[in-house]
Amino acid sequence: MAMPKGPRGQDIIAAIKQAGVRHVCVLPDITTSAGLLWPLSEDSELRLIRLSKEDEGVSICAALGYCEKRSVLLMQQTGLMDSLNNIRAVGCDYEQPVCMIVGLLGKEPDRAPTASDSFGVRIIEPVLDAMEIDHILIEGPEDVASLPPAIDRAYENSSPMVALIGRRVEP
Amino acid sequence: MMQRMACFEKIRDARDGAIVVATYTSAFEWRRVDPDPLNFVSVGAMGQASSHGLGLAIGLPEQKVVVLDGDGSLLMNMSTLTTIANEAPANLVHFVIENGSYEANGGHPIPSQGRTDFAGMARAAGYAHAATYEGLNQFAADLPELLSRPGPVFAALKVEAGEAPPLDYDYDWLHSADRRREFREAVKPLLKD
16 A cells, blocks of 8 residues: 655645745744755745754744744654743743744654554643643645635743644655 | 853943853842843753854844853853854854853752853854853953954853852742743844844
8 A cells, every 4th residue: 555645845844925924933843844945945935943952943933023024943742842831931921932843853654643663653742732832733735825814823921832844755 | 260250241331232152050140240131141941052053143143142151151052062053153152151150059060060161162163163261361361352252252251150240030020921022022023024
């Protein structure tokens, strides 16, 4: 049986631009590297801010929000876990719009995240639920349409949002 | 060794409309020295002042952004040095108030007290300029250039711990939504299309 298709990187780039995003904070993640990050890094309309550690990006995105500039933080779920305290502080307690696109490393393409064999994948959605953080799941090409409204929602509500990438992004 | 308050008074006098990002004990003391709507307070997750400062410097490239970091705070977000060096914001000045202790948490020493060369680390990371100050006269003499030369600029200010009059640790103010709203409103006139 053929593996289900992942989302297309160019569609995700178009979606974040549609939502007004022009700054992308990033630490590389193999789920999104070839299909999304490499094309994104060559896109002259987007400013890439390369991070040394993911939680820096939470603060940078929040600070850009004060300057009325929309941004996203692109990382792996391990970076999300490492950034939880800053997301809790800046995003949840201080109600700042921090939008995160998170590759789920180790997730099986044909399973829901909560059904994954990987503990690190399985806990992500429950952790986000416990933190009352808005999240969406992008598995296939058809799911990308949910990204612009989720970013809009984060900025309108001044709250964090996570878009989980459940399959390897295709070029 | 310098007095932190004396350093802050010098920075206040040379501020010239800059955004100032301060954290924890520095934030309380800076508030006492120079209450201003363009003061941004970085708290909630320790270590993030310089990352907030970087975001503001990128978002407002024509606006000077001054960070008043702590040594314990910088230790908690050391990766910021290479990120800032890579972005190379010309408008960012990163001061580290080096008192060698976690003053807001009981005055315990930082792990590297007296051993770590913070300015050396910033220089090695790729900051445009980095220096250490132990005397107020030299700091005051160099301050205009620190604030005017192309950044990112880093300066470690060696100060005595706990020398100030007892601080009012007003955490309600520190975490208040009003404080964030005030800053957002103050930034609006600085925004360009």
